[in-house]
Amino acid sequence: MQHWMIEDLYAKIFDSTVVAIGITDQQGKYVMVNPAWCRMMGYSATEAESLHVNDVTPPEDRGSSSMNFARLISGEIPGIRLSRRYLRKDGSCFWADLHVSRVIHDDGATVELVGIFVNIDPQIKAESDLQEMNKKLTGTNQELQRAMEELEKLARHDSLTQLYNRRVLNEILEHEIQRSIRSKRGMAVALADVDDFKKVNDNYGHDVGDLALIELAKVLSHEIRTTDFVGRWGGEEFLFIFPETTCEGAMIVIERVREQVENIRIPIPGGELAFTVSIGLSYHMGNDNVYTIVNEADQAMYKAKQAGKNRCLQYQTGCPKT
Structure with missing residues (x-):
C-alpha cells in the first residue's frame, strides 16, 4: 500500500472512530482532536486548538493530572491508563477510561502525547x-x-420485667430435668409470690404495681448464680430453676432473695411502698417431671403464706443427701 493511501486510511480512522482522540504538545496544548472528542467534550475542533489539558480537567483533579503529564513528557513512564474525569464546555463532568501514550521523535524525544478515551460515565x-x-x-x-x-x-421474655416468660421456663425445666437424670446431680425449683399483691394494685394502682414487679425482677436476677434461671411464671409469681445444686445451696439463695426483697422501696404519694415474698422450694435428683416439681414448689409456697408469709419453705422434709 502506497504511503498516501496509508495516510488517508489513518485519517479516515481518526475521523470515524467512536473513541475520542486528543493530541497535545509538550506544554499540554491541544493540537488535534477527532470528531468523537468534539462530541463528548462539546467543543469544535477549532476551539480545541486554544485549549490546555487543564481546561478540560476539573480543578480538584488538576494536581494529579499535571503530575501524570510531566511523567509522560519526561519519559519516566511510556504510557498510562486510568479512569479520570473530564470537564465539558457546558461545565458538566463525566468519567472516562483514558489511555495516553507518547509520540516519539527520531532522536528519542517526546514530541506529542496521544490520549484516547471512552465515556464510562454510565x-x-x-x-x-x-x-x-x-x-x-x-x-x-x-x-x-x-x-x-x-x-x-x-x-x-416477659414484656414488663424482661425476665424469661413461662414458655421458656418450661423449656429450660425439661432440659435441666434431663440433664439431672444424666448427671445424677440434684436440681431445685422455687416459686415466689408477692404477698398481698392485690392490695398493692387496689390501693395504689396498677402503675405502682407494675413498678413493684419491675424492681422485684431486678433483685431476683441479681441474687442468683449465672448458671441459674428466673422468670415470670404468671401475674406476681416468679419461678427459679437451680441446676446442679444442693438443697442447702438453693435454700441459701432463696433466703437471700427474700431478705433483699424486704429492702425494696417504691416511691408513692406520701411515703414509700414496701412488700415481701413467700417462696416455696422443691428439690429433686432428676427423678420426676415438670408438673410434679413445680406443683411441689407451689404447695410449699402456699404453706409459707399460711405460716405467716415473708418466708421460705421446702416441700421435702429436710434436705436429701446428695
Whole structure:
C-alpha cells in the first residue's frame, strides 16, 4: 500500500472512530482532536486548538493530572491508563477510561502525547448506584437482624420485667430435668409470690404495681448464680430453676432473695411502698417431671403464706443427701 493511501486510511480512522482522540504538545496544548472528542467534550475542533489539558480537567483533579503529564513528557513512564474525569464546555463532568501514550521523535524525544478515551460515565454511575444499593441493603439487613433479635427477645421474655416468660421456663425445666437424670446431680425449683399483691394494685394502682414487679425482677436476677434461671411464671409469681445444686445451696439463695426483697422501696404519694415474698422450694435428683416439681414448689409456697408469709419453705422434709 502506497504511503498516501496509508495516510488517508489513518485519517479516515481518526475521523470515524467512536473513541475520542486528543493530541497535545509538550506544554499540554491541544493540537488535534477527532470528531468523537468534539462530541463528548462539546467543543469544535477549532476551539480545541486554544485549549490546555487543564481546561478540560476539573480543578480538584488538576494536581494529579499535571503530575501524570510531566511523567509522560519526561519519559519516566511510556504510557498510562486510568479512569479520570473530564470537564465539558457546558461545565458538566463525566468519567472516562483514558489511555495516553507518547509520540516519539527520531532522536528519542517526546514530541506529542496521544490520549484516547471512552465515556464510562454510565458504568461509573451504575457502580455508584450498586454501591448505594448494597449500602442500603446492608442497612436493611442490619435493621432486619435487629428486628428479628427483638422479636426473639419478645418471644422469650416477659414484656414488663424482661425476665424469661413461662414458655421458656418450661423449656429450660425439661432440659435441666434431663440433664439431672444424666448427671445424677440434684436440681431445685422455687416459686415466689408477692404477698398481698392485690392490695398493692387496689390501693395504689396498677402503675405502682407494675413498678413493684419491675424492681422485684431486678433483685431476683441479681441474687442468683449465672448458671441459674428466673422468670415470670404468671401475674406476681416468679419461678427459679437451680441446676446442679444442693438443697442447702438453693435454700441459701432463696433466703437471700427474700431478705433483699424486704429492702425494696417504691416511691408513692406520701411515703414509700414496701412488700415481701413467700417462696416455696422443691428439690429433686432428676427423678420426676415438670408438673410434679413445680406443683411441689407451689404447695410449699402456699404453706409459707399460711405460716405467716415473708418466708421460705421446702416441700421435702429436710434436705436429701446428695
